[in-house]
Amino acid sequence: MLTDKRILLIIGGGIAAYKSLDLIRRLRERGAAVRVIMTAGAQEFITPLAAGALSADRVYTDLFDREAEQDVGHIRLAREADLVLVAPATADLMAKMAAGLAGDLATAVLLATRLPVLLAPAMNPAMWSHPATQRNVARLAADGIAFVGPERGEMAESGEAGVGRMSEPLAIAERVAAMLVPAPGPLAGRHVVITSGPTHEPIDPVRYIANRSSGKQGHAIAAALAALGARVTLVSGPVTVPDPKGVTTVHVETARQMLAAVEAALPADAAVMAAAVADWRVAAEGAEKIKKDGSGRPPALALTENPDILATVGHLGDRRPRLVVGFAAETENLIANAQAKLARKGADWIVANDVSPETGVMGGDANTVRIVSAAGVEDWPTLDKGEVARRLAARIAAALA
Incomplete structure (x- = not known):
């Protein structure tokens, strides 16, 4: 599966580093050559001797290694591979990557490489959910960095449960294989339209009606569908998450704009209506900012119902997509x-x-969903939104097969 592929594995300084030893074995049994860089923190958990024995190669640890750096070794390491894998990717290491720091061998290689980079994050749930970490993840994703995990589970060092556990070595190895040896996707030749995020319904030039949707789940589904080979049109309301790679994104503000963009994107094989569309809008939008009149009474805002995008798509007749998924x-x-x-x-x-x-679903990173269909109700466990997206995309692919 990975015959003749070269993996540069950077092991970060976390308790999950022990899993990286098994990861080396999993990669090598698939035919890959593995070269290892260990941070100073990683060496507090496992030894270079163990990593070297499993990789059958030298382990690199020092940016200022006289022997390795006489030919600018960190640049050579950044180029002599097919993929750079960071496992575990700690919060500290991701923060340094996002800031473009290069104070040790690992970060210097990451800054110098132009290879595909895959991160397997691992940290305490509170650290993963911290706004600073989420900003760094969004920045790295926008820069084209790929992620596998983290997963929900119990943390080895604290006994706490939550999203932050490093993906298992087998899952990471499979993701590496998918990136380096992509098979024709099961959705190749299919077109999927997806909506994501909130809509903003103006009251006047400075105020609007909205909801708390972040767009994280919808955008993750769009990315997962594209990864399976689909041609994806994403109609996105106002969000702060970056546009997914390999997806055609149409940005809109209001429910009426979203409906028009969806209809313009048809025909499609499937439609996934994940956006949290505002049910109502102001019947008469103010041309100027509405001011207080001194009476102490709020202005009367007459509301009217917005178009129902899911119902419109679900009842399109001959133009209806073969599969329609609502939220x-x-x-x-x-x-x-x-x-x-x-x-x-x-x-x-x-x-x-x-x-x-x-x-914590609105704006959070985990979700607990149930799939309701004519066949019944399917309960899914609490999962990272990325994993929810991947499972739903696989289910869509099976339904369209």
Whole structure:
């Protein structure tokens, strides 16, 4: 699978470094040659001797190694491979990558390389969910860095549970193979239209009606569909997450603009309506900023219903995509509301999730979904939104096969 492929593995300084020893073995048994760089922190958990014995090659540790650097060794390491894999990728290492720092051998190689880079993050859940880490992840993703994981699970060092556990070596090896030896995707030749994010419905030139959707889940689904070979048109409301690579993204503001963009993107083999579209808009948008009148009473805002994008697509007749997937973000009666939505809107599946404030789904990185269809209800465990996206994309591919 990886015969004649060369992997440069950078092992970061976290307890998950012990998994990297098994990762070396998994890569080599697939035919890859593995060369290892270890940070100073990594050497506190495992030894260069162990990594070298498993990789059957020298392990590099020092930017100022007199022997290695006499021919600018860090530049050579950055070029003499097919892929750079960082496992575990710690919060500190990702922060340095995002800032473009190059104070040790690992970060110097990462700054100098033009090779594909795959990160397998591993850290405490609080560190993963911290806004600084999420900013760094978004920056790296925008720079074209690929990620595998992290997963939800119990942390070895603290016993805490949450999203932050490094993916298992087998899963990482499979992702490496998919990046280096891409097979024709099961969605090759298919066109999928997906909506993501919120809509902003203007009240006046400075105010609008919106909701708390971040677009993380919808954008992740678009990326996962593209990874399976689909031609993807993503219609995105106002979000701060970067546009997925390999996807045609159409940016809109309002529900009416989103509907027009979806209709313009048809025909399609499948439609995934993941956007959290505002149900109502102001009937008469103010041409100027609405001012207080001194009475203490708020202005009367007459609302009118926005077009129902999912129902429109679900009842298009001959132009209806073969598979229509809707989302139901609910705070109560999750399954009953999703089942009613399935029938009313002409969808084939409804992806239902509880977005009550205590779940942290809106804006968060994990999701717990249930797939509601005519066949019944399928419960999924709590997963990172990236993994939800990959599973849903695989399910779509199977349905269209």
